[in-house]
Amino acid sequence: MPLRRAFARFSGGVRRFLTAWRRSIQARVVASTVLLCLVVGSAVGWFLLRTTRDGLLDQRVDRVLAEAAAETAEARNRLSFATGTDVDASGQREDLIEPIIARGAASGFAVVLSPPVGQGSDLAGGGVQFSRNLDKSSVPDSMVEEFSEPRSSAWTYTEIRTMGPVARVEPGPGIVVASQVTLPADGQTYTLYYLYPLTDQEATLGLVSRALLGAAAFLVLLVAGVTWLITRQVVNPIRLARRVAERLAAGQLQERLRVTGEDDLARLAISFNQMASNLQRQIRQLEELSRLQRRFVSDVSHELRTPLTTVRMAGDVLHDARADFDPVTARAAELLQTELDRFEVLLSDLLEISRFDAGAAVLEADDVNLLDVVYRVVDATRVMAERRNTRVVVRESERPCLAEADVRRVERIVRNLVTNAIDHADSSDVVVTLGADGSAAALTVRDYGVGLAPGESAMVFNRFWRADPARARTSGGTGLGLSISLEDTHLHGGWLQAWGRQGAGAQFRLTLPRTLGQPLRHSPLPLVPEDAEVGA
Incomplete structure (x- = not known):
């Protein structure tokens, strides 16, 4: 155990050193300068020592040969x-x-x-x-x-x-x-x-070597100190700029760099402050514009409810009396009723979107069985699926698909996914698969329709986005269903992801944590369907 603790401390120290080395320009510059100084100093020292040694030996050899010759002559x-x-x-x-x-x-x-x-x-x-x-x-x-x-x-x-x-x-x-x-x-x-x-x-050579080593050590320390001081003058303003940039990114838009002097760093600080001021002004403008847009949507949605209620009452009267009308007028009454239904759904979606934008959406969490939610959605969409000549198939999980969630919002997510799949299935089956493990519950909705082009899987959750703008919505959707579903999923701390391939259909995967607030690290079901991998 002591050996293991010592190894753990050593490993931690090595990791901290490597992290500091990667993050510190000053340390790398000082180390590189000292290393270069050591290489150059070693080469110069080796040359000086060799020259001194050769000189001493040559002088000694000449004296020795002269003395030996004198002794022999004598x-x-x-x-x-x-x-x-x-x-x-x-x-x-x-x-x-x-x-x-x-x-x-x-x-x-x-x-x-x-x-x-x-x-x-x-x-x-x-x-x-x-x-x-x-x-x-x-x-x-x-x-x-x-x-x-x-x-x-x-x-x-x-x-x-x-x-x-x-x-x-x-x-x-x-x-x-x-x-x-x-x-x-x-x-x-x-x-x-x-x-x-x-x-x-x-x-003599040892004395010279020690003198050179001492001078080299002093020179290396001097170079390291001078390099540290010089790089400090450059790195400190960069570090201050990094801290200010981090605070700006955190929303503290009033942060600015202190400007001292008139050198390049001071001019950089002035440019940085100007950029921050322009950024703050534009962000404030965008926030104000976004606030006005959200308020406009909310106000319009609320204001439209009263005339819509009046129109709805008149439409219901006309729709109930359509049997007494001529065929053209009766058909007009039916179209009016259909569009009023769609208008009500659109208003509800706009109000929900405004709640998300305002941060006023809250969860009413309870234990939810995804299998029950899926069967309720399948029953509710059966008429629509039959009208589209489509069948919704449910593949149950071996484990219970339980999650702590808001059942109303989860049912809305599943309904939006299923209706979207029916709308794009092109008379093929829609398969809903459920899965669960110890930390997450998931379901996938697979259709075999036109699919998605590359890059469209990230755009499919945008508001009012269509893969094909010329394609009509036969399900009566508003174009906000997937956007609301994504917001509902994020409110639960879950994932809502899409996969698609042109001609091979699409698959949407919903993953929710078993316990609200628990971070997700994986999903029990794959995003890419197995039949698509086999076909590829």
């Missing part, structure tokens, strides 16, 4: 004074090597005298004389092999190793210089190996 000079009668080769070797070892101990270099050339080049054997506590393996085997026969001087880099705590030369990287001398006593050629340490150069 040794040859001393050997040239040996008498021809001196045949003590061992003594001559001692006289040759001891002064060099003594000067090496004082000057900080070591020396190795190999056996005569041609008698074995291995320094691990006997007959090798060298400085005190020096490890003879400090001389590279490649150089020993190279000087197994007479040749001129040469040098190479090596690793100096010592034995014991008291050494006359410091261990570490070094330079070995090989020169050969001829001993008069035996006429043999011997190889002198001079080993010079590079500890001073290594210390």
